[in-house]
Amino acid sequence: MTEATQPLAGIKVVEFSTMITASLATMMFAQQGADVIKVEPPGIGDPMRWLGSQKGGISGLFHNCNQAKRSITLDLKTAEGVAHARQLCLSADVVIHNYRPGVMDRLGLGSEALRQEKPELVYCAITGFGHEGPLSGRPAYDHVMQAMAGFMTLQGHPDSFAYVKTLICDKITAYTAAQAITAALFARERGVGGQHIDLSMLESCIAFLWPDGGMHLTLQADDVTHGAPFADYYQLPLRSTDGAIAYAAMTDDHWAAIFDIVGRPDLKTEEKYQGMANRSVHMAELASIIAAQKPDLTSAEMVAGLAEHDVPAAPCLALEDLPAHQQAVAIGIFEQTEHPLLGAVQHVSAPARFGGTKLAPCGPSPALGEHSDAILAELAARPQP
Numbered sequence: 001m002t003e004a005t006q007p008l009a010g011i012k013v014v015e016f017s018t019m020i021t022a023s024l025a026t027m028m029f030a031q032q033g034a035d036v037i038k039v040e041p042p043g044i045g046d047p048m049r050w051l052g053s054q055k056g057g058i059s060g061l062f063h064n065c066n067q068a069k070r071s072i073t074l075d076l077k078t079a080e081g082v083a084h085a086r087q088l089c090l091s092a093d094v095v096i097h098n099y100r101p102g103v104m105d106r107l108g109l110g111s112e113a114l115r116q117e118k119p120e121l122v123y124c125a126i127t128g129f130g131h132e133g134p135l136s137g138r139p140a141y142d143h144v145m146q147a148m149a150g151f152m153t154l155q156g157h158p159d160s161f162a163y164v165k166t167l168i169c170d171k172i173t174a175y176t177a178a179q180a181i182t183a184a185l186f187a188r189e190r191g192v193g194g195q196h197i198d199l200s201m202l203e204s205c206i207a208f209l210w211p212d213g214g215m216h217l218t219l220q221a222d223d224v225t226h227g228a229p230f231a232d233y234y235q236l237p238l239r240s241t242d243g244a245i246a247y248a249a250m251t252d253d254h255w256a257a258i259f260d261i262v263g264r265p266d267l268k269t270e271e272k273y274q275g276m277a278n279r280s281v282h283m284a285e286l287a288s289i290i291a292a293q294k295p296d297l298t299s300a301e302m303v304a305g306l307a308e309h310d311v312p313a314a315p316c317l318a319l320e321d322l323p324a325h326q327q328a329v330a331i332g333i334f335e336q337t338e339h340p341l342l343g344a345v346q347h348v349s350a351p352a353r354f355g356g357t358k359l360a361p362c363g364p365s366p367a368l369g370e371h372s373d374a375i376l377a378e379l380a381a382r383p384q385p
Contacts, residue, residue, distance in 0.1 A: 005354050005355055005357050005359055005360070006032060006033030006354075006359075007032050007033065007354055008029050008032040008033045008034040009033035009034070010033075011029065011033070011034040011035070011093045011094065011185065012034065012035045012036075012037070012091065012092045012093050012094070013026050013029050013030075013034050013035070013036045013037070013092060013093065013094040013095075013096065014036075014037050014039065014088050014089055014091075014092040014094070014095050014096070015036060015037065015038045015039065015069075015096050015097070016039050016085075016095075016096070016097035016098075016099060016104070016109075017038075017046070017096070017097055017098045017099075017126075018046050018047055018048065018098070019046070019047070019048050019098070019141075019170065020048070020065055020142075020167055020170035020171060020173075020174060021098045021126050021170050021173040021174050021177065021201065022096045022097060022098045022124075022126055022174070022177065023038070023046070023048065023065040023066055023174070024065045024170070024171060024174035024175075024178075025096065025174040025175070025177040025178040025181070026038070026069070026096060027065055027066055027067055027068070027069065028174075028175075028178045028350070029094075029178070029181075030067065030068035030069050030362060030363075031067070031068060031350040031359055031362045032350070032352075032354075032359065034094075035070070036068065036069040036070070037069070037070050037071075037072060037088065037092075037371075037375060038066060038069045038070065038071045038072070038366070039072055039073075039074050039085060039088070040071055040072070040073050040074075040368060040369065041073065041074075041075065041076065042073045042074075042075055042369070044368075045057070045071070045073065045368040045369070046062065046066075048061055048062045048065065049062045049368065055341070055342050055343075056341050056342070056367070057367060057368055058339075058341060058342055058365055058367065062365060063339070063342065063345060063347065063364075063365040064347060064348075066365040066366065067347070067362050067363060067364065067365050068362035068363040068364075068365075069363075069365065069366055070366055070370070070371035070374075070375060071366035071367065071368060071369055071370050071371055071372070072088070072369060072371055072372045072375045072376070073368060073369035073372055076107055082107055082108060082109070084376065084379065085107070085109055086108065086109060086114075087379045087382075088375070088379060089109060089114050089118075089121070090114065090117060090118050090121075091378075091379065091382055092121065093120075093121070093122060093185070094121075094122045094123075094124065094181055094185070095109075095111075095114065095121060095122075095123045095124070096123075096124040096125075096126070096177065096181065097124075097125060097126065098125075098126040098127070100127065100128075100137060100139070101125075101127055101131050101136055101137060102137075104125070111123040111125060111196040112196075115194055115196065118194070119193050119194055120188060120193055120194040121194040122181060122184045122185060122188065122194050122195060122197070123194070123195075123196050123197065124177055124180065124181050124184075124196075124197040124199070125196070125197070125198050125199075126173060126177055126199055126200070126201070127140075127198070127199075127200045127201070128140020128144075128145070128200060128201050128202065129200055129201070129202050130198075130200040130202065130203065131198065140201050140202070141170075142167045142168065142169045142170045143163065145169035145170075145201050145202065145205055146163055146164060146168065146169055146205075147161075148202060149169065149201075149202060149205035149206050149209060150206065150209055150213060151163075151164055151168065151169070151205070151209065154209070154213050154231050169201055169204075169205045170201075172201075172204055172205050172208045173199070173201045173204045173205070176199055176204040176207075176208075177197075177199060177204075180197050180199060181197065184197055212229065212230040212231075213229070213230070213231065215229050215230065216228075216229040227277070227280035227281055227283075228280050228281060228282075228283035228284060232283040232284040232287065233248075233283055233287060234287075235284070235287035235288050235290075235291045236288075236291035237291070237316055238262065238290060238291060238293070238295075238302065239291075239293075239294050240295065240297055240298050240299040240301075240302055240315075241296060241297060241298050242298050242299055243299045243315060243316055244299065244315070244316045245299050245302050245303055245306075245313050245314065245315050245316065246313065246314055246316060247306060247311060247312065247313040248311075248312040248313070249311055249312075250276070251276075252274070252275065252276075253309060253310075254309065254310075254311045255267075255268075255273065255279070256268055256309075257305075257306055257308075257309035257311050258290060258306070258311065261295060261297070261302060261305050261306060262290055262293035262295050263293065263295060264289070264290075264293060267286075267289070273286055299315040299316075300315070303315060322334070323346065332349060332358060333348055333349060334346055334347070334348060334349070335347055335348070335349050335361050337361055337364075339364045339365070340364060341364070341367055342364075349361065350362070
């Protein structure tokens with residue numbers, strides 16, 4: 001019986017991938033109880049194993065995207081490796097890959113071939129740019145997609161281009177894939193059967209960016225009154241004597257408190273800064289004025305002063321400071337566990353609570369091919385169609 005805290009218990013997922021997009025999506029399934037089998041090539045396996053801080057073939061990045069999975073090494077350049085992969089896929093509820101278009105079809109592991117034999121299979125193919133168009137066969141990595149999807153222009157517009165310094169496009173695609181696969185599994189439970197899911201990094205990222213990033217491009221009529229897009233709200237943070245704070249002022253009362261705390265009460269009488277409609281038109285200018293102020297206050301003092309007026313604000317924290325922050329401690333964001341190969345590790349718990357309860361810490365990330373023998377034994381014992 002599936003427990004409330006393990007909503008995907010009993011679901012088997014087979015992952016063919018390198019790097020983040022499919023790996024992070026399937027780790028979310030593993031956290032929620034699914035049996036996730038990661039198929040890796042012999043040798044170095046997923047190259048993510050070797051990026052950044054690592055020990056014994058498991059990097060921090062790999063661990064953070066592959067907890068609670070089982071790893072099998074299969075050489076898909078051999079007939080035997082492909083045969084085992086096909087058996088594995090036909091034993092699964094979900095198959096996911098992020099290979100370039102056509103690769104899985106050439107191996108005989110494409111969606112149509114597998115679902116013809118197992119119609120209830122949910123098959124998800126992640127590509128960089130989609131299956132059509134001049135870029136369909138091109139490789140896609142996060143840096144490239146940030147440029148293509150508009151992230152870099154949005155960060156530095158209009159004076160420069162800048163990266164969001166995290167693998168944001170990879171992770172957006174992973175979350176999009178996880179939601180789509182869950183929806184397909186839900187539809188299957190309603191009797192629809194399995195289905196094929198196509199999604200590209202490019203479309204996932206533009207769809208993610210568009211609600212606010214494209215708000216000024218959404219209304220196309222000639223008589224639209226245009227205000228500032230949300231990008232104009234993201235100017236420099238407000239400097240303090242010991243760092244900086246971020247704030248999110250929306251109402252007149254919020255802005256009055258901001259003007260007071262930065263020592264510019266005169267701005268309250270400026271008509272162009274009064275009312276949401278006026279501020280929206282002049283937001284870039286206003287945010288720049290506030291960012292140029294240097295109150296003789298600590299971050300804690302500014303946050304406390306703004307909290308008295310219910311203005312959302314927080315200090316700019318370093319990642320190293322987060323585990324000890326009282327709010328992070330209170331809701332149990334970070335977990336300390338012992339990994340059989342890595343020793344002590346710190347990672348973030350699954351954010352969703354089911355039945356009001358946090359999911360239990362999931363299993364360790366696997367060594368390359370750690371479960372190959374066990375998985376092949378399971379396939380051998382499985383009744384053949």
